[in-house]
Amino acid sequence: MTDDAYLFLLADTDASLGVPPTAVGELSCMDTPAVRAWLDAQGVAATSPRLRVLPPEETGAIPEHAERLPVPLSDEELNLLRHRTVPEAAARAEEELMAYRDRTDDRDALIGRALAAGVPPHRIVELTGVDPATVTTAAAG
The missing domain is CATH 1.10.10 (Arc Repressor Mutant, subunit A)
Structure with a gap:
C-alpha cells in the first residue's frame, strides 16, 4: 500500500471505480505542474469522465493497464475522498460521526x-x- 492517492484513467466511463476528482472538490494537487503535465500527456482534461481518483488503501483496485499518477492529498482532502467512495448509507453514517466529533471537540x-x-x-x-x-x-x- 502507498501513502499517496492515485489519479488514473478508466478505459470505460461506465465503470464505477473511484470518483471523479471534481466530485471531491478543489484538490490542491490538480493545479500542480506534475498533474497538469500528466493530463496533457494523456490528452485529457481535468473534467474528463475517464479521470478518477482513489484513496491510498484502494489503489490496488486500479486496473493494471490503466494510466496512473500518485498524488499527495491533505488529510481533509483524503477524508472527503474517502467519504465520496463509500456507499450512500455509509456516507450518511460517516457524516453523523464527523458531526459528533465536531460537537465533542x-x-x-x-x-x-x-x-x-x-x-x-x-x-x-x-x-x-x-x-x-x-x-x-x-x-x-
Missing part, C-alpha cells in the same frame, strides 16, 4: 462555559450523559 470548553453560567455539575451530567469525572476534569481545565 470543544466539549470541555462547553462544560466550562456551562459551569461559569451557573449550571450545576449534576445537571450537566444529566443533560450530556458524560461521566461526572469528565465534568470535574473540565472544570479544572
